[in-house]
Amino acid sequence: MIAAAPAALLLLLSLTRLPDMVIAAAAIALLATVTGAFHEDGLGDIADGFGGGATQLRKLEIMKDSRIGAFAAVAIGLALALRIGLLAAIVAMDPWSAVTAFLAAAAVSRTLPLWIWTLLPAARVDGLAASLGAPGRVSTALASLAAIVVACMVLPYFGVGQLMAALGVAALATLMLGRIARRQIGGQTGDVLGAAQQVAEIGFFAGLLL
Template identity: 40%
Template structure:
């Protein structure tokens, strides 16, 4: 392969690796997997979120031809849980179980690695999904909220990765590859992309840019600060929870 094509091929693989990491969508290209590539794929999380949002918005528009907005939103949420493997929701449940039931950092990390779900996690999942459905139904443009929310919310974990240390066992954690060596230059690209999404769609949803900025800052400061106090840093599950929290705060804003 000519040298000048290598960077493009590398980024193309990183993009598809991000899709494979965040969703159940099959990767349609050959991936020369490496930890470096996994680190770099994080830059594409907001873009993957926008692609997911396009699927959600399109599905909602199709379903809305036959059913009420509430039924359509619930069906879209079911599709979301399927296509993502409930990836971020699993992180939310594990994080809340750990932070609610552990009294030491070691115990919290131990609970977080347990695949079983407890009372705290169950309540958090029910409330988060219920609130998300209610907020979506209450927005003035449901399809637009479904489109932009996944993209904007996936910037929050990238900021947390830069600002906080990684505290769980890296040899046993799924998030190790994306937690180490994430470039600030690539973070800047993600921030600019997310800002562009918020500004463009503010033309149809006034105030979106302000709601997006508020949601991201709120989650990074409050959730990030809480993680720093309770764990001394972040874990992969905590990053997943940050996406769910950011979505809810963003929907509250719009």
């Protein structure tokens, strides 16, 4: 699991006197390094495209541009601040609760975008998501069930209500992003899926703290 090493780092640093914010930032930074910041890049691309393009075609063109614009910088910065701040709040509660929340969020936030991939049409025929082909609804449902099972690891530290809230907020955030993508560019792309992971992770952390 790609979140295993960052979770181990989080637990190790929690044994030191480093501030909770620094511990959370280190874990998030290592996770971004492990994934190649793929999801952060997707968030930045759709922020630039949706914010700077006047037409659907222009939005898609901007999203393919590797340069980071003002909208991307703000979106990525805000997402990082939210992820680090929320995780730090959980670290302050208990290091082990933070480890389980981190692993659960990683599983859930990487599964929810599959529903966007499955249910929305590809916005461009030559995109990565289109070339790979959307997963079937049955496989997506099974992956979601597996993610929920993984998410249950937080139950020793959070109540059932908090877990349900986390899953609900993460799902709602993903749904909202999917609706925005459909309205803006007519469907989904790899960038949209990456951005969905980011908002789902933020939603999961926030839901646990409600």
